[in-house]
Amino acid sequence: MLNKKVSDLLNEQINKELYSGYLYLDMNNYFDKRGLAGFANWYMIQAMEERDHAMLIYKYMQNNDCPIVLNAIAKPDKKYTKDMDVLKAGLEHEEYVTA
Numbered sequence: 001m002l003n004k005k006v007s008d009l010l011n012e013q014i015n016k017e018l019y020s021g022y023l024y025l026d027m028n029n030y031f032d033k034r035g036l037a038g039f040a041n042w043y044m045i046q047a048m049e050e051r052d053h054a055m056l057i058y059k060y061m062q063n064n065d066c067p068i069v070l071n072a073i074a075k076p077d078k079k080y081t082k083d084m085d086v087l088k089a090g091l092e093h094e095e096y097v098t099a
């Protein structure tokens, strides 16, 4: 059993990883609508990677008999008007969630 502080932080990180997946799905959808299949595919791969990160932490917590709390995942709400804005937002988010 992990201590509560570690457990709380890991639960938060699961949520952040799943939110990241949602955000990258939103970016996938933006590029899909723009007809930019390569960019869309890249963001789909990122979304699946973020889900994998969440599942690694989730399984680690289960293996350590740690209580898992699945909180609501926030809705990605940014509206993009330029392709470059999506790339910048993705980089900013990645820097945030990695920190």
Ligand SMILES: [Fe+2]
Binding pocket: 017, 020, 049, 050, 053
């Ligand atoms: Fe991640």
